[in-house]
Amino acid sequence: MLSIREVSKTYGKRQVPAVDNLSLEIKEGEIFGFIGPNGAGKTTTIKMLTGILPPDKGSILIAGVDLVKNPVEAKRKIGYVPANPNIYERLTGMEYLEFIGDVYGVPYAERRERINKYMKMFEMEFSFNEQIRSYSHGMRQKLLITGALMHNPKVWILDEPLTGLDPRSSFLLKEQMKEHKKNGNTVFFSTHILEVAEKLCDRIGIIDKGRLVLIGTIEELKEKAQKNSSLEDVFMTITDQEG
Amino acid sequence: MNKFKKLLFFRLKNMLGIPQLKYMMRNNEKSRLYLAGFILLYLIVASSLLVPYFLILNFAYEATEIMGDTTLFISLLASSGQILLLFSGILYSFNSLYTSRDSEFLLSLPFPRGYLFLTSYVIAYIMNFFTSLLLLLPGLVVYLYKAGDAVVFVKGLVLSILYPIIPVSLSMIIVIPIMHILNRFKHKDIVATVAGFVLMVLFIASNMVFSSRMQEGQEAEFFAKLFSERLDLPKLSKGLVPYSAFMKELMVNERTGGIASFVILIALSAVVVLVTYLLCKRLYESLLQRAGHAGKKEKAVDVAVIKVGNPRLAFCKKELKLILRSPVYALNCLLNVVLGPLAVISIFKLSTDSKEALALDALVEAFRDKPYILLYIFYGFVMLLTSLNLVPSTSFSREGQHFWLTKVIPVPYVEQVKGRIYASVIFYLCCCVTMTVLLQFFIRLKLVYFLSVIVLILASVLQITYMSLAVDLIKPKLHWSTEAEAVKRNFNAVIGMLLSLVLVVVNALPVVLSIKVNADFGIALSLAISIAIAIFLRNVLMRLVNERYELINV
Ligand SMILES: Nc1ncnc2c1ncn2[C@@H]1O[C@H](COP(=O)(O)OP(=O)(O)OP(=O)(O)O)[C@@H](O)[C@H]1O
Ligand SMILES: [Mg+2]
Numbered sequence: 001m002l003s004i005r006e007v008s009k010t011y012g013k014r015q016v017p018a019v020d021n022l023s024l025e026i027k028e029g030e031i032f033g034f035i036g037p038n039g040a041g042k043t044t045t046i047k048m049l050t051g052i053l054p055p056d057k058g059s060i061l062i063a064g065v066d067l068v069k070n071p072v073e074a075k076r077k078i079g080y081v082p083a084n085p086n087i088y089e090r091l092t093g094m095e096y097l098e099f100i101g102d103v104y105g106v107p108y109a110e111r112r113e114r115i116n117k118y119m120k121m122f123e124m125e126f127s128f129n130e131q132i133r134s135y136s137h138g139m140r141q142k143l144l145i146t147g148a149l150m151h152n153p154k155v156w157i158l159d160e161p162l163t164g165l166d167p168r169s170s171f172l173l174k175e176q177m178k179e180h181k182k183n184g185n186t187v188f189f190s191t192h193i194l195e196v197a198e199k200l201c202d203r204i205g206i207i208d209k210g211r212l213v214l215i216g217t218i219e220e221l222k223e224k225a226q227k228n229s230s231l232e233d234v235f236m237t238i239t240d241q242e243g
Numbered sequence: 244m245n246k247f248k249k250l251l252f253f254r255l256k257n258m259l260g261i262p263q264l265k266y267m268m269r270n271n272e273k274s275r276l277y278l279a280g281f282i283l284l285y286l287i288v289a290s291s292l293l294v295p296y297f298l299i300l301n302f303a304y305e306a307t308e309i310m311g312d313t314t315l316f317i318s319l320l321a322s323s324g325q326i327l328l329l330f331s332g333i334l335y336s337f338n339s340l341y342t343s344r345d346s347e348f349l350l351s352l353p354f355p356r357g358y359l360f361l362t363s364y365v366i367a368y369i370m371n372f373f374t375s376l377l378l379l380l381p382g383l384v385v386y387l388y389k390a391g392d393a394v395v396f397v398k399g400l401v402l403s404i405l406y407p408i409i410p411v412s413l414s415m416i417i418v419i420p421i422m423h424i425l426n427r428f429k430h431k432d433i434v435a436t437v438a439g440f441v442l443m444v445l446f447i448a449s450n451m452v453f454s455s456r457m458q459e460g461q462e463a464e465f466f467a468k469l470f471s472e473r474l475d476l477p478k479l480s481k482g483l484v485p486y487s488a489f490m491k492e493l494m495v496n497e498r499t500g501g502i503a504s505f506v507i508l509i510a511l512s513a514v515v516v517l518v519t520y521l522l523c524k525r526l527y528e529s530l531l532q533r534a535g536h537a538g539k540k541e542k543a544v545d546v547a548v549i550k551v552g553n554p555r556l557a558f559c560k561k562e563l564k565l566i567l568r569s570p571v572y573a574l575n576c577l578l579n580v581v582l583g584p585l586a587v588i589s590i591f592k593l594s595t596d597s598k599e600a601l602a603l604d605a606l607v608e609a610f611r612d613k614p615y616i617l618l619y620i621f622y623g624f625v626m627l628l629t630s631l632n633l634v635p636s637t638s639f640s641r642e643g644q645h646f647w648l649t650k651v652i653p654v655p656y657v658e659q660v661k662g663r664i665y666a667s668v669i670f671y672l673c674c675c676v677t678m679t680v681l682l683q684f685f686i687r688l689k690l691v692y693f694l695s696v697i698v699l700i701l702a703s704v705l706q707i708t709y710m711s712l713a714v715d716l717i718k719p720k721l722h723w724s725t726e727a728e729a730v731k732r733n734f735n736a737v738i739g740m741l742l743s744l745v746l747v748v749v750n751a752l753p754v755v756l757s758i759k760v761n762a763d764f765g766i767a768l769s770l771a772i773s774i775a776i777a778i779f780l781r782n783v784l785m786r787l788v789n790e791r792y793e794l795i796n797v
């Protein structure tokens with residue numbers, strides 16, 4: 001569903017690559033968690049997956065479509081929620097969603113149904129009529145999540161989606177991720193909350209200094225890291241060794 | 244005190260964009276060149292403004308000579324400068340208080356209450372000090388040159404330190420309560436935009452009425468008459484700016500009267516500063532704390548009214564909305580929509596009751612048998628104002644931190660750019676359609692020439708749109724924190740305007756060159772060439788889109 005093949009990226013004229021020869025294969029109906037220390041290259045990877053940054057080398061396939069060769073077709077299959085919810089502040093939430101609906105070509109009936117669903121779910125009935133300027137961080141995130149799911153994407157990519165959400169909303173988001181998986185789609189997200197990764201993800205990848213250092217199911221990870229008791233221990237030992 | 248100095252310098256540096264400049268200087272050769280070009284451009288613009296200012300000062304001095312009392316010139320300089328500084332002070336205060344984004348951050352810093360207001364106050368003073376130098380120095384130079392009085396010149400320099408204090412204080416006292424009121428409005432952005440446009444129209448209209456009453460070669464007499472009969476200058480300057488009398492005393496009186504005036508001025512300034520501080524400090528802080536509160540009643544979303552459209556139109560709609568909703572964008576980008584029709588009306592209509600109107604009518608009549616000249620007056624007039632538009636030349640820059648969205652959505656970049664083209668053309672048309680209708684009313688071109696001029700204008704609008712979008716696409720300014728930075732401190736805006744003027748000249752060139760042979764042929768040629776240029780620029784833009792869009796990183 002989502003394959004990343006030997007992708008590298010170096011910013012400008014820097015010496016060290018932000019992402020270094022990364023390969024990943026993520027299957028249909030899978031929730032994949034991407035963890036790693038600050039500055040490890042998670043956001044950079046996600047930006048390449050969503051077409052924001054062109055990779056220096058390597059290829060990315062989204063549901064079989066090459067993102068570099070056929071970007072428009074590939075992007076149609078992606079829903080993206082960025083870490084910093086920067087969106088047009090002077091539009092209202094509803095106007096933003098209409099814009100998103102138009103650019104993804106979502107038919108009227110689906111648009112109406114999905115907006116209605118998430119608006120009720122996130123309790124944003126009143127806020128969607130306000131300008132985004134007046135939104136809190138969490139409200140912006142909810143708006144972006146609604147926008148990302150409007151066209152029912154095959155691959156849903158989220159960058160640290162849980163920061164800023166209240167407990168109830170983050171529960172709802174996690175449920176939503178499970179539902180998305182149940183419908184045969186893929187979810188790819190980065191996070192710093194290890195408990196969430198542990199409970200939610202089918203597989204986890206640990207990235208450090210741009211390189212994928214460990215990948216597998218929770219059990220596999222623990223095994224590889226000499227039977228440590230928790231994901232936190234695995235994370236500490238793995239990222240420590242690398243340094 | 245040390246803390247105060249630090250806060251002051253910190254804010255001042257940020258406001259002047261010094262960290263950015265330093266970064267550019269340190270960075271590389273290319274950005275240093277870029278910077279030098281920018282400074283050069285500003286110098287050119289500034290000097291082109293200074294020349295007419297010197298001329299006006301010169302006429303004013305001669306007028307006071309005719310009236311027989313050249314110290315009137317000093318009064319005039321002192322009082323009119325104070326009024327102008329009040330306006331610029333309002334602008335600066337408004338800019339630093341209303342559009343700055345650091346206020347929330349500053350509120351959180353451990354400074355004594357009052358420091359925030361005091362630093363804003365000092366910054367406004369410093370900005371106005373430079374403005375006042377620009378206003379006063381030319382006047383002093385003229386006086387020095389004409390009256391040969393060096394003492395006045397030196398005293399004027401000393402006075403310039405005190406000079407901005409009172410207008411700045413008054414502008415603070417005016418702006419802060421206005422902002423309190425503005426804050427209460429439901430749609431405060433719209434109120435601010437409309438108010439800005441009204442002020443602009445008033446300013447420009449008064450300027451135009453004023454200059455349309457002046458006659459070539461008799462400016463000094465005009466001023467003399469204006470000063471002595473219509474305005475009664477001595478009385479007026481005392482009435483409007485009462486303390487300017489002390490300034491004049493200080494400047495021209497060489498005995499104790501001068502010193503006494505100086506002392507009085509210092510005392511007056513001190514009192515005004517104290518009063519302003521006490522009045523505004525609390526008000527300003529409560530304003531900061533309350534900024535951004537919307538008192539609007541909330542309404543639930545009704546999903547039944549969702550609209551559906553295509554991607555290109557969605558982009559166009561988004562552009563229109565964003566520009567019209569932001570006062571900064573609307574006032575800067577759409578200046579010409581207001582200015583254009585106003586210019587036509589004031590030049591052709593307001594002057595009908597004066598002699599110049601007849602001259603203008605006569606001029607139009609004189610060229611009746613040379614319609615190609617009328618056609619180019621028509622075209623030049625429309626395009627000169629139309630090209631002031633900043634919508635396309637800041638189109639990508641205005642995306643700023645939101646740029647990521649344009650890369651994530653499954654809309655080919657070319658389609659997105661077409662949406663931007665639509666939005667720009669719509670705003671251009673707002674300006675040139677009204678201007679064209681009005682001008683045709685006054686000039687009355689024959690149908691075939693009128694149609695030609697329409698085609699020419701449309702082709703030029705497309706040319707300018709493609710060219711400006713290309714300029715902004717090559718090097719968009721995406722890192723900004725206030726909307727003002729995206730349009731005002733954007734090099735692309737200036738380049739876009741200059742290149743637009745170049746295009747206008749190029750379009751008109753065939754006719755100028757073929758006047759001797761056959762002007763109608765020249766017009767036809769010029770139509771063909773302008774259309775060809777439009778098509779060429781469109782291809783250039785589309786090629787650039789495919790090459791450059793991908794490379795823009797956010
Ligand atoms: N725009 C940029 N220009 C230059 N270098 C960058 C840029 N963005 C990121 N980097 C560098 O790339 C590396 C990876 O950054 P990235 O944002 O991908 O990390 P991350 O894993 O998302 O970290 P975090 O957990 O803090 O979000 C870092 O060393 C960072 O300094
Ligand atoms: Mg990150």
